[in-house]
Amino acid sequence: MSIVIRVEQLKKVYHLGKVKVEALRGISFQVEEGEFVSIMGPSGSGKSTLMHIIGCLDYPSEGKYFLTNHDVTKLDDNQLAIFRNKKIGFVFQQFNLLPRATNLRNVEIPLIYAGMPFRERQRQTLKALQDVGINHRAHHHPNEISGGEKQRVAIARALVNNPSIILADEPTGNLDSKTGLEIMKIFQNLNQKGNTIILVTHEPELAHYAGRIIHLRDGIINREEVLA
Amino acid sequence: MILQGLKIALESLWANKMRSFLSMLGIVIGVGAVIAIVSVGTGSTQQITARIANLGSNMITIYPRALRGQFGRLSSISSQQKFTLELSEHLEEFCPSVKQVIPLKQVNGRLISDDVNINSAIIGTRAEYTEINNYEIAQGVFINQEDDLERRQVIVLGHQLASDLFDNENPLGNLVRLNYDGRIFQFTVIGVMKEKGGSMAGNLDERAYVPLSVVMDRLTAQKYVDSLLAQAYSSDEANRAVQEIEYFMQKHLEDEKREQFRITSQDEILDTVSSVTNTMNMMLGGIAAISLLVGGIGIMNIMLVSVTERTREIGIRKALGAQNKNILFQFLMESLSLSSLGGVAGIGFGWVATYFLAQYGNWPFIISTISVIIAFSFALFIGIFFGLYPAMKAAKMNPVDALRYE
Numbered sequence: 001m002s003i004v005i006r007v008e009q010l011k012k013v014y015h016l017g018k019v020k021v022e023a024l025r026g027i028s029f030q031v032e033e034g035e036f037v038s039i040m041g042p043s044g045s046g047k048s049t050l051m052h053i054i055g056c057l058d059y060p061s062e063g064k065y066f067l068t069n070h071d072v073t074k075l076d077d078n079q080l081a082i083f084r085n086k087k088i089g090f091v092f093q094q095f096n097l098l099p100r101a102t103n104l105r106n107v108e109i110p111l112i113y114a115g116m117p118f119r120e121r122q123r124q125t126l127k128a129l130q131d132v133g134i135n136h137r138a139h140h141h142p143n144e145i146s147g148g149e150k151q152r153v154a155i156a157r158a159l160v161n162n163p164s165i166i167l168a169d170e171p172t173g174n175l176d177s178k179t180g181l182e183i184m185k186i187f188q189n190l191n192q193k194g195n196t197i198i199l200v201t202h203e204p205e206l207a208h209y210a211g212r213i214i215h216l217r218d219g220i221i222n223r224e225e226v227l228a
Numbered sequence: 229m230i231l232q233g234l235k236i237a238l239e240s241l242w243a244n245k246m247r248s249f250l251s252m253l254g255i256v257i258g259v260g261a262v263i264a265i266v267s268v269g270t271g272s273t274q275q276i277t278a279r280i281a282n283l284g285s286n287m288i289t290i291y292p293r294a295l296r297g298q299f300g301r302l303s304s305i306s307s308q309q310k311f312t313l314e315l316s317e318h319l320e321e322f323c324p325s326v327k328q329v330i331p332l333k334q335v336n337g338r339l340i341s342d343d344v345n346i347n348s349a350i351i352g353t354r355a356e357y358t359e360i361n362n363y364e365i366a367q368g369v370f371i372n373q374e375d376d377l378e379r380r381q382v383i384v385l386g387h388q389l390a391s392d393l394f395d396n397e398n399p400l401g402n403l404v405r406l407n408y409d410g411r412i413f414q415f416t417v418i419g420v421m422k423e424k425g426g427s428m429a430g431n432l433d434e435r436a437y438v439p440l441s442v443v444m445d446r447l448t449a450q451k452y453v454d455s456l457l458a459q460a461y462s463s464d465e466a467n468r469a470v471q472e473i474e475y476f477m478q479k480h481l482e483d484e485k486r487e488q489f490r491i492t493s494q495d496e497i498l499d500t501v502s503s504v505t506n507t508m509n510m511m512l513g514g515i516a517a518i519s520l521l522v523g524g525i526g527i528m529n530i531m532l533v534s535v536t537e538r539t540r541e542i543g544i545r546k547a548l549g550a551q552n553k554n555i556l557f558q559f560l561m562e563s564l565s566l567s568s569l570g571g572v573a574g575i576g577f578g579w580v581a582t583y584f585l586a587q588y589g590n591w592p593f594i595i596s597t598i599s600v601i602i603a604f605s606f607a608l609f610i611g612i613f614f615g616l617y618p619a620m621k622a623a624k625m626n627p628v629d630a631l632r633y634e
Contacts, residue, residue, distance in 0.1 A: 057547060057628050058628050078553075082549065084546070085550075090547050092631075096540070096544045097544075101239075110549050113550050114549065157548070
């Protein structure tokens with residue numbers, strides 16, 4: 001098994017005026033290919049900050065972050081954008097679909113930025129929609145479908161570029177519990193097909209879908225829990 | 229990437245139709261105004277120059293200039309007295325570029341038909357007058373050489389004067405009396421001129437024409453005329469003719485400082501008019517260009533609002549792999565689409581406005597191509613210039629902050 005994510009002594013300090021806030025105070029862990037890892041912790045534990053850094057949206061203040069053996073801390077803005085495009089699939093609590101575009105167009109966006117030609121893009125987009133069972137909604141707009149369906153579209157969008165990791169940030173936070181379970185089943189399914197998944201959540205029941213739980217508290221890893 | 233960017237831009241403009249339309253309006257009006265004003269300027273200038281050309285072909289007028297009185301002496305009238313028939317013949321003889329010279333002498337008197345009397349200008353002139361002035365006869369004939377030689381008391385009426393004196397009656401062959409200087413002279417009407425309209429020297433249609441010899445010998449008994457009308461052989465030779473006349477007059481009148489005479493040529497008038505109209509056109513075009521600039525600021529304003537409003541969209545796009553240049557391009561494309569669509573609509577608007585103004589003002593309908601090109605490229609430039617700042621603002625957004633934006 002190759003290592004997808006390796007972070008070493010990751011620190012993040014925010015300067016709010018004259019006050020220094022240490023969001024991350026030295027975090028080290030690894031994620032192997034095909035793993036399903038939950039990052040758990042109460043709000044303020046630093047899990048959002050950690051997710052932003054892992055998702056290449058933000059730089060750490062100190063420490064090392066290797067994504068598929070590339071040192072992310074050494075990349076500039078454009079290279080980070082390329083990494084987000086090729087290696088990371090985001091699933092957000094707010095779905096974050098573009099309301100004016102159809103679901104198909106939403107899923108297509110990462111492929112557009114990857115510069116994929118139209119036909120191939122079309123084929124891959126439809127396949128991703130099919131993988132999460134939402135292809136019948138391809139030509140609807142996000143505001144015409146239910147929350148569960150929106151999140152499926154969002155997952156299709158995260159999958160479409162065959163990323164190295166899928167980063168899901170409270171993906172069931174805006175859904176009722178039944179729909180939430182369906183979404184978690186999809187993640188489980190994707191993991192069984194070999195996708196590496198990192199789930200950020202504060203709900204223990206959801207965290208337990210993963211094979212391993214990393215508990216964060218006050219910016220450091222409190223404990224790691226290996227399941228099953 | 230260009231097509232994609234254009235597609236995204238047009239989609240988002242379409243999604244905000246009303247707003248897009250309103251922000252485009254500034255450009256539409258600006259471009260339309262520039263085109264309409266410059267085109268109308270070109271059309272009306274053409275009309276004016278055509279009218280001036282219509283006043284006469286290659287016409288040069290020589291006037292005596294009143295001398296200033298010096299050391300308590302009265303201003304001399306001697307310069308006027310030097311404008312004799314001999315001078316006219318000499319000019320014709322010694323200036324090779326001058327085809328012909330005819331003297332003019334005007335008197336003001338009261339013309340009387342049966343029960344109508346009108347104060348009017350009576351021009352003493354010769355047969356060639358109509359040719360030099362591009363003036364055509366409507367009814368009857370103009371004065372001919374014999375009329376002049378034999379001092380016949382015949383009169384040709386201006387269009388307006390004829391209808392004032394004789395209503396709808398045919399004036400040909402009728403008698404009119406001229407009350408000049410307390411004496412009465414009788415003239416036979418031999419012709420009526422075509423309508424010509426106003427000129428620099430007043431309305432030609434309200435004048436009457438009689439043989440020069442009648443004015444000089446019978447009416448005034450003066451040996452000098454008011455002005456000399458010279459015609460160059462062609463418009464190319466008009467400038468040379470002016471120089472020759474100037475030189476001759478200087479020598480003949482022994483007037484090196486050119487204080488005793490004044491020469492106006494049609495070229496000179498045309499030059500003056502076109503420099504005036506050019507300045508006007510430039511000024512009006514400039515004012516219209518300012519409205520284009522204001523339109524550009526409107527676009528920038530809307531783009532800034534649009535960028536702020538779509539902060540989250542920018543965050544999402546960045547999270548999905550959009551690089552700064554993709555975002556920059558997307559918003560630049562949007563402002564460019566706004567300004568170029570506005571520019572196209574403005575060309576249409578300017579075209580229609582020019583058409584109706586030309587109809588209304590009765591001048592030729594001309595669309596100035598150069599104004600279309602300049603106005604449209606200026607609109608595109610404005611789209612880029614005023615779109616750049618908002619687009620850069622969007623491109624530089626931090627993805628984490630943009631994603632959190634509510």
